Amino acid sequence: AQSVTQLGSHVSVSEGALVLLRCNYSSSVPPYLFWYVQYPNQGLQLLLKYTSAATLVKGINGFEAEFKKSETSFHLTKPSAHMSDAAEYFCAVGGTYKYIFGTGTRLKVLA
Amino acid sequence: DTAVSQTPKYLVTQMGNDKSIKCEQNLGHDTMYWYKQDSKKFLKIMFSYNNKELIINETVPNRFSPKSPDKAHLNLHINSLELGDSAVYFCASSPRTTHNEQFFGPGTRLTVL
Numbered sequence: 001a002q003s004v005t006q007l008g009s010h011v012s013v014s015e016g017a018l019v020l021l022r023c024n025y026s027s028s029v030p031p032y033l034f035w036y037v038q039y040p041n042q043g044l045q046l047l048l049k050y051t052s053a054a055t056l057v058k059g060i061n062g063f064e065a066e067f068k069k070s071e072t073s074f075h076l077t078k079p080s081a082h083m084s085d086a087a088e089y090f091c092a093v094g095g096t097y098k099y100i101f102g103t104g105t106r107l108k109v110l111a
Numbered sequence: 112d113t114a115v116s117q118t119p120k121y122l123v124t125q126m127g128n129d130k131s132i133k134c135e136q137n138l139g140h141d142t143m144y145w146y147k148q149d150s151k152k153f154l155k156i157m158f159s160y161n162n163k164e165l166i167i168n169e170t171v172p173n174r175f176s177p178k179s180p181d182k183a184h185l186n187l188h189i190n191s192l193e194l195g196d197s198a199v200y201f202c203a204s205s206p207r208t209t210h211n212e213q214f215f216g217p218g219t220r221l222t223v224l
Contacts, residue, residue, distance in 0.1 A: 034212060038152075043115075043201055043215035088152055097142060097159040097166045099213060104152045 002027045002093045006102035014110045019063075019078040021105045023091030026072065032094035033074045035065055038104075039087045047089075050074060061085070081109045114138050115216040117202050123222045124192055132187045132219045134202030140214070141207040142166075143185040145177060148199040148218070160185055161207060189221075197223045 007022040025031055032051050036044040048059025055067045065076045074091060086109045091102040115136045124130055136143065145157040159167035163179040174190045185202060202216040 036215075041218075043217045044154075044203075044213075045215070046212040049212055090154065094211075097161060098156055098169075099144075100156075101154040104154070106152075 002031065002095050002100050004033075004091045004093050004100055004102040006089075006091050006105050008105055009103065010106045010108065012108040012110060013081045015083055016080050019076070019081045019085065019107065021076040021089050021091075021107065023065075023074045023076065023102060024072050025074060025091075025093050027093060033065075033067065034092040034094065034099070035059065035063070035074075035076050036090045036092060036101075037061075037087050038090065044090060047076070081107075083109050083111065085109055115202055115204055115214050117200075117216040117219050119219060120217060121220050121222075123224065125224055126192055126194060128192050129188070129190045130192060130221070131189070132200055132202075132221075134185045134187070134216055136183055136202075136204040136214070136216075138204055138214060140204040141182065142205050143179065143182075144203045144205075144213065145185065145187050146201040146203065148201060150198070154201070158185075158187075192221075192223045194223050197221055 003026045005024045034049045035047040038044045047063050048057045050067045058064045063078045089105045092099050118133045142161045148154045157171045158177045160179045176188045179185045199218045199220050201218050203213040205211050205213045
């Protein structure tokens, strides 16, 4: 069975600081991994996805994530946080007609 | 153009009522989904449909009945609404293969009083 675990339900960073949101996965087959962002009262929007082409994946809004098989991790980073990054972030693993989402991490950006 | 649309956006109703949520996608995708997001933002899949055929039913009570009249539509009907059904319901679609992203609708906030 596939699963994802997001460490830290709430993360606070100062504006301009590094953003690091953690995601670990479990999968018996090569995983397809995703990060989504959800702004208040909106649906989920794809930030980036890993499909085995490259271990470092760049996404929208300056976010990137690195796939590390040895650590079963797919952490999301952004070098410099902006106020507009405040949102809920979800890591997900794609299965057969079924995507498993993590429990989400709320990112708060402090001025 | 809206890729995945849902109606209504808000739904407030009394316990015991029956209600429906409609979903349409104009992306030409084969697969559509319903998710339930609870108050803690936990997102759980309810149903997956591929080409109008039910593929996954994640132990959802049979008060919930999805219907897919065609590949572009997946509606959700809920009978005998309960307080615990209060949540945000998201529709999503994707191309058939699993390594493609899902496109989400804006959500329907259901409040059962």
